[in-house]
Amino acid sequence: MEKAPVAITGIGVVCANGNDTEEAWKNIVAGQCAIGDIEMLDTLWMGVRIAGEVRGFEPLRFLEPDSVEAMVRSAQFAIAAAHEALDQAGLDVASIDPLRAGVVMGTCQGSLAEVRPAKPHIIDSVHVSCDEVAHHFGLRGPRTMVSTACSAGANALGLARDRLWSDEADVMLAGGCDSLTFFSLSGFAIMGSLDTQACSPYSRSEGLTLGEGAAVLVLEPLAKAKARGATVIAELLGWGTSADAYHASAPDPTGRGAALAMRRAIEQAGMSPDDVDYINGHGTATPANDGMERKAMRTTFGERATSIPCSSTKSMIGHMLGAAGAVEAAVCALATRDDVVPPTANFDMEKADDFDFVPNQAKQAKVDVAISNNYAFGGSNGSVLLAKPGKGRVSAVDFEDVVITGIGAVGPLGIGFDAWRQAMLAGECPLGEVTEFDAAKYGNPIGGQVPKLDAKGFAPGGAWRKMDTLGRHCVASSRLAWRESGLDLSPSAMEGVGVIFGTNVGSIEHTEMFDRGARQGATAANPILFPNAVLNSAAGQVCMTLGLRGPTVTMTSGGVSSALALVHAADLIRRREADVVLVMGADTLYETVFGTAALMGNLLTTEKVRPFDEKASGTAFSGTAVTVVLESASHAAARSARTYARVLGWGMAGDAFDFQAGNSSGVEWGEAMRMAVERSSITPSDLGYIAAAACGVRAVDEVEAGAINKVIGSTTPVSAPKSMAGETLGAAGLVNAIAAILALDEGTIVPTVNLDNPIADIPLEHVRGEPMRREVSHALVNSVGLGGNYVSVVLGRV
């Protein structure tokens, strides 16, 4: 593989300063502050009436009235921006191979906090905007929703770039979207973070102003973009992330985490800090952020820190949360195109210091290389480096082998890998009556509950008390995995250890608790809950309890989230950007999710989970957290670590049908499996085991069975770990990885339990009832997400 520049060939923007890119850019360069009175929401008790609200937005230009009715506002923004970006790129979607075109979107809350009149589902809420974009344009390639709060937009660009680097797609749409919500406004208001005037970053610094909108960029491999004669606006050269490991909402005041993200982005691009001509700062205008950024700039750029122009776009359009990183990267791209540095508006010259914050007026300056910085709750930092076409360098990457050296799991099957191992090999089925809440009102579907954990052995009591259930499960599983891996690292090595997280709805417990309170007014809104109410909060807790500052990203693509996390972690290690990465997947058994699924009628069973069975009657949600430690083979060998498996190739595909059912032909799912096998340099016959994603929902199981039958064949042993573990959503990919590890490491294939009458017309080699002894050299891990998203990963024997 080569680390090569990626071309940005199209940009679409919807923001308070304009509903298309050129209008927004013109106003941003003019220093026009579009922050004004909020019209769409009543914010009376919050004491703040202003935001960067999108005005005059006309979704009917792109969408049918029915779709507008059914679609959340953030997704409408995303589709509008994507239309513009594709137009500008001169790409006709119909002419692209749909399996080679994907989408990565970033969001803070997704539509968890948005009102969805026509579709009151919560299950797919977080990733619905990504699915809507894929659906709208018929994109069937890799699809990822990333939710690292305010750095999500930046991370979406990086993750999309990764798919191009590894030649999994020809075109990626990447960006972020978020709309103004009562939830985010009340949250920031109750924390006292909102300025009552339009925010004034880097000068008055008395608080932030929220905004909304979307930005979508078209990314293509540079050579391919040139070959089709596209105009390259700018190149995306580097992306870096880091964890602060400091606090749930406040940034590390030393700017250490922020500096690490910048350094990683610059290093990935093969550049030096001296190459950077412009910084688009996070610039939220909170005193904590603005002070921290100055320190991070001094650390990164040394004496040049005060002479590089740095401006905050948020001063004009507000903080667009999950879209901020995308729109600010777009601003950087346009700055390099036009050699103009956009200003920081609302700058109070009396508060000026020695930094060049480009006060109030844009300036002409040569901008060859620009960096866009974003820092988020949970201490999740992301930086992207962009440059004028022709500035990027190509460097070859000699892939490192990736191995698994530690496993920790918390769920109904037990606490710890050994408990899971014994339970799975014994074919135990802990799914049953739900007692944590009143399941009777939903018709008593069964579920999987996690025994109540206490802090002992996992985290100091004080830290534990501040976590919600998901955070505790994640901290416990990561502590178990860390301990099991036997890692004992120097402080500098700890700084490079990454945490990549996958979850469906994240810390929904605190999100809902906060929202319920906030809807009753100021006195009922609990500010302590708000910092945890971001999807990536559990990853942040893990970084804090273990002291890790390496790369961190949170994927929120439903049931494929942890498989996507595994892929990204493996990417980091094989490209030699990290030696050790914790991959974590988790969701809790949560009443709202459970209840909505139950109300859908055919999703949850009251009886037994019978994957691949003719009489399958639905699945069972189960709360689970799994962490696996990924390590470079050389790092593991140097410390003589116990290794369980190797991570080989993967494949991703999506279809574009309705939210629940996938494409019944199984073409896309089969494509994900085929790619995973091909990219592992093996043939389907080399596979000795398939850990299927089948969950007991007949419509889904049939598609998978058909795709396995067609692509892999009918003689490879297959089992569905979900028959024991239940549908664990965000953890599902890693639950299946545990089954694959047992097959590879011990030569024992875990069974599908409760499978009495396998689907008759699709022959498969089902392992059922009892485990099967068999030497397995390669195993396929399947995962599926609502909305039609498929990720398959091949693991190999050590």
Add this chain to the structure above:
Amino acid sequence: VADVSPLAGLYPDGVKTEVIGDAVVPWSFSSLDEEHGALRQSTGLLDFSSLGRISITGTGSMDFLQSQVARDIAYLFPERCLTTLLMDDDANPIDIVVIYKVQGGYILETSMGRGTETLAYLEERAPAGVTFTDLRSTNAAVALEGPFCWQLVSQVFDPQLTGLTYQGVQLSEWEGHEILVSRLGFTGEYGFKFDLPIDAAQKLWSRLAEEAKPVGYEAIEVAMLEVRQPMLHREVGADGNVMRCGLNWLVELEKDDYAGREALMAQRDAGPDVLPVSFTVEGNVALPAGAKVTAAGELEIGAVVHSVYSPHLSKVVGVARVGAEWAASGLELEVEHATEGALPLRTVSAPFLIPLSWRVPIL
């Protein structure tokens, strides 16, 4: 035989020394007023070579240490340290220690003057495979303490060190020497401690002495008492146990299995007979340990454990141990003075003063 600090040769003229445990410590360099003032209002420079520092390595080091100390060390990572208590099986305090996680093992830091005894105690109890190294033969410890000491830290060291959180630890570099920096503070003020090889520590002491006032243990002990930072060598004594000395905050009863836990639980269940109470006495009078504390002129209810004159408060501050039923603040009692008879004593809530650092943000 007491250890002389490797920095002793650099002390300014006129230094007075004292012996605490196994260490000869600089007791005062100039005057209590000046040195105490440096700690409370600006920046004091401290020689902490009297703190024993023991490296504990080997595969059994975690389990051994976990079995000895009274708080859970499972969550330590290389950038965090933890203060806890070492007790014998009868729950008698052996030492107040700070535990640092380092690659390959731990560093245990003892209280002042306790290095030799605590090392011998641990060595005797440790199983085979746990190795101890007394770091005092190679390293020395220098500290800065005071509400504005961070200004000097950012001037002399990596400015990022000022961002260390309380109990934060970082490996850093100073003029090419690796230094282990921890942010603790013994006096309630900001405190940064630097552990480094002896020759480098000597250079560092000289460098810091250009800007900060050397402070002796007389002032340190006054400032520690003002915020009720426990001092093992002054406050425990033969009859002091965890509850009698108010060391409860250094132990975790939720933690299973560590030396002294059972005896401690028994003590807890039996309830305390005697408890510590903080007091003030007007004026500048000497109230040595053992001075009787009485109530209503007649009733002997306890005795002074330790007291000092606080130049900041212009009165005597101290700790007495009294019958548990008398351990409350706001009582007007008396204390027996050698020459002046009974003096009025008032019990108060600690700390005796609010350190300036609590109001001064690190910028």
